[in-house]
Amino acid sequence: MNNKTNYEYLLSDLSSLKGVGDKTKNLLKKKNINNLFDLLWKLPKSYTDRSLSYKIKDLKIGETQTVTIVPQKYNFPRVRKLPNRVLCVDETGELDCVFFNSYEGYVKKILPLGKEITVSGKIGHFRNKYQITNPKYISDNSSLIKQVHNKYSLTDGISEKIYNKILNQIIINLPKFNEWHSENIMSKFQNISWNDSIKELHKPENIGNFKSNFYQRLAFDEIFSTFLVNSEIRKKIKRIKKKNKNINVNKQNTVIKNLGFSLTNDQTKSLREINNDLNSTNKMFRLLQGDVGSGKTIVSLLAAINTINSGFQVAFMAPTEILARQHYNLARKIFPKNLKIELISGKSEYSVRKEIYKNLENKKIDIIFGTHAIFQKKVIFKKLGLIVIDEQHKFGVNQRKKLSDKGGIDCDVLLMTATPIPRTLTMTVYGDMDISIIREKPSNRKTIKTYSKLESKIEDVLKFIKKEIKLGNQIFWVCPLIEESKKLDHSSAVKKFEFLNKKFPNQVCLLHGKTLMEEKNIILNNFLKNKFKILVSTTIIEVGIDFPNANVIIIENANKFGLSQLHQLRGRVGRGEKDSACILMFKSNLTDNAKKRIKILKDSNDGFLISEEDMKLRGFGDILGFKQSGTKNFKLADPIHHNDLFLLAEKEMRRIEKMNEDIGKFKPLIKLYDRADIINDIA
Ligand code: ADP
Ligand code: MG
Numbered sequence: 001m002n003n004k005t006n007y008e009y010l011l012s013d014l015s016s017l018k019g020v021g022d023k024t025k026n027l028l029k030k031k032n033i034n035n036l037f038d039l040l041w042k043l044p045k046s047y048t049d050r051s052l053s054y055k056i057k058d059l060k061i062g063e064t065q066t067v068t069i070v071p072q073k074y075n076f077p078r079v080r081k082l083p084n085r086v087l088c089v090d091e092t093g094e095l096d097c098v099f100f101n102s103y104e105g106y107v108k109k110i111l112p113l114g115k116e117i118t119v120s121g122k123i124g125h126f127r128n129k130y131q132i133t134n135p136k137y138i139s140d141n142s143s144l145i146k147q148v149h150n151k152y153s154l155t156d157g158i159s160e161k162i163y164n165k166i167l168n169q170i171i172i173n174l175p176k177f178n179e180w181h182s183e184n185i186m187s188k189f190q191n192i193s194w195n196d197s198i199k200e201l202h203k204p205e206n207i208g209n210f211k212s213n214f215y216q217r218l219a220f221d222e223i224f225s226t227f228l229v230n231s232e233i234r235k236k237i238k239r240i241k242k243k244n245k246n247i248n249v250n251k252q253n254t255v256i257k258n259l260g261f262s263l264t265n266d267q268t269k270s271l272r273e274i275n276n277d278l279n280s281t282n283k284m285f286r287l288l289q290g291d292v293g294s295g296k297t298i299v300s301l302l303a304a305i306n307t308i309n310s311g312f313q314v315a316f317m318a319p320t321e322i323l324a325r326q327h328y329n330l331a332r333k334i335f336p337k338n339l340k341i342e343l344i345s346g347k348s349e350y351s352v353r354k355e356i357y358k359n360l361e362n363k364k365i366d367i368i369f370g371t372h373a374i375f376q377k378k379v380i381f382k383k384l385g386l387i388v389i390d391e392q393h394k395f396g397v398n399q400r401k402k403l404s405d406k407g408g409i410d411c412d413v414l415l416m417t418a419t420p421i422p423r424t425l426t427m428t429v430y431g432d433m434d435i436s437i438i439r440e441k442p443s444n445r446k447t448i449k450t451y452s453k454l455e456s457k458i459e460d461v462l463k464f465i466k467k468e469i470k471l472g473n474q475i476f477w478v479c480p481l482i483e484e485s486k487k488l489d490h491s492s493a494v495k496k497f498e499f500l501n502k503k504f505p506n507q508v509c510l511l512h513g514k515t516l517m518e519e520k521n522i523i524l525n526n527f528l529k530n531k532f533k534i535l536v537s538t539t540i541i542e543v544g545i546d547f548p549n550a551n552v553i554i555i556e557n558a559n560k561f562g563l564s565q566l567h568q569l570r571g572r573v574g575r576g577e578k579d580s581a582c583i584l585m586f587k588s589n590l591t592d593n594a595k596k597r598i599k600i601l602k603d604s605n606d607g608f609l610i611s612e613e614d615m616k617l618r619g620f621g622d623i624l625g626f627k628q629s630g631t632k633n634f635k636l637a638d639p640i641h642h643n644d645l646f647l648l649a650e651k652e653m654r655r656i657e658k659m660n661e662d663i664g665k666f667k668p669l670i671k672l673y674d675r676a677d678i679i680n681d682i683a
Helices: 022-030 104-110 160-172 183-188 194-201 213-238 249-257 265-279 296-309 321-334 350-361 397-405 423-430 455-470 486-503 517-528 563-570 592-603 607-618 643-659 664-673
Strands: 046-049 064-075 084-090 093-099 117-126 129-133 137-139 148-151 285-290 313-317 341-343 367-370 384-389 412-417 434-438 448-454 474-478 508-511 534-537 550-555 580-586
Touching (some): 064 104, 093 117, 148 160, 183 643, 213 423, 265 412, 285 296, 296 412, 486 508, 508 517, 550 563
Parallel strands (some): 550 580
């Protein structure tokens, strides 16, 4: 058939299959199975081998076996509770087929006397005779029974038989594609084609054979298509021509000189990469990735000053107003006094805001700080040259792509994230951007001492806090995360607040998910100004804000968090000059595995390393909360077990980029696998 050589066949609607009516279609849709291709990834969980048949005398009690018999005599008792029985024979013995709750007519129809019938089922034994109770596999056509029957974890309402029937149709008609991979890649998988791999994947004897060449090849396809799509987006953005910025190194270095510290090597390297992008005629779309406290802000501000000195404006977006204000204050401190620096705040009066809009449009403002409000339609820049977006890890690929379009042709884009992720995931999650990494922390950083404590020892903790407060220090108290209910989160924080407020009257403030935005800003500001000593909160303590005076963080029910998350929370402290501590509280003694995990945290302050280890111990799904990234939607690929495939895919993708190879041959691959559904116009 003509259409079978085409990927479009696999993307066609389920109702093109025999045996799929509206009912089945809707059941499958509920499971997010919308086309033939989606069905391919529903793998058999186990199988029953009914292919061999036995003589009655060789049957084994307790096994599921197939036997061909001839029905001899019906026994339909009048008493309702007793089952209907059919005495069947072969030349070696007797076997009863037993039916509970059945109609005589049905039994007579499927087991006509004197005819050869094949049945398959679990062999039982009753009153010295073999029996099969309620056999489901029963037919006068033995070839229908004598097969290997796959078992799927089934959608309610779809029987095993129907499932097998549907899948067999697809597999028989699988398109044969021209190979899209290079010879080198194919040799790693013993040259097995996509088509053959799918067939192997569905063979019952291959269930769970994750190490096989076909499984690996299919996992690789999936990873590679993701990388390829990301790479295409990246190339597309970079192809956009812009006016380059002239970097005035002297002016930049004057700012650096006045910082009071020198940049770390990684900061210098990242700044150089960013400056190169600013200076080129290709649009920048770069991610600055670095652990909490690694000093990303200063790097981005230096990029900003270089952009401004080249005659452009800069928009700097932070996730919260308080963080925007902190960045704004820092800029005012370190930038030359003649620069025009503004902050758009929700609190600004309308007339003030209107003035700011006007000045942005007339280029009387060089750099503006704010939340997403700075990207409203009515905000018009005369000559925007750079957008900086801080703490962007909540954006998915699609959202980022939209961002890159903002600001117009001459505008470069720099995103920053404090979420280190395992190496193998970088291309999956951030492959659409160029990446600069700050791994090294400023050398004046003191390590944060990390302790674990049982909740029953809370008095010790309180004593410790008292001492710290006396020394003039401040404390974060993070309350247990109760996943089932936001309400409970909130009430546990309130309770803890009340408890602590009794012990430390008028020194405790509270922040939780229900606190209104405006109130939240006031509370955080008061805490920042040292008006309170302890901030009790749920996990919402702002990412990115510098609280130089806070040096202790207490995290309750710490086993509810992933290591990366604990590490991020811990990063709220230890930014100032003082010794700092993180106390992890537990309800009960730790299991060995939990001890292992906590030890990683105690031994290391490297977010990248911690995320790697966390992924190994907990799986990758949980580490980051990257819901939109699509990472979780891999069908076969798994960043832990297929570490090598991810690295191989990256290498191959780089090779293709470098050779500038035409990617037209990957069209079917991309069309079938594009999970983000962003490439519509490729090839
Ligand atoms: P993050 O990467 O988490 O955004 P910040 O940019 O907020 O980190 O920096 C954290 C703190 O470290 C700030 O107080 C900043 O002034 C300071 N800092 C940044 N770079 C250096 C450096 N090279 N040496 C010393 N302190 C630095
Ligand atoms: Mg930051």
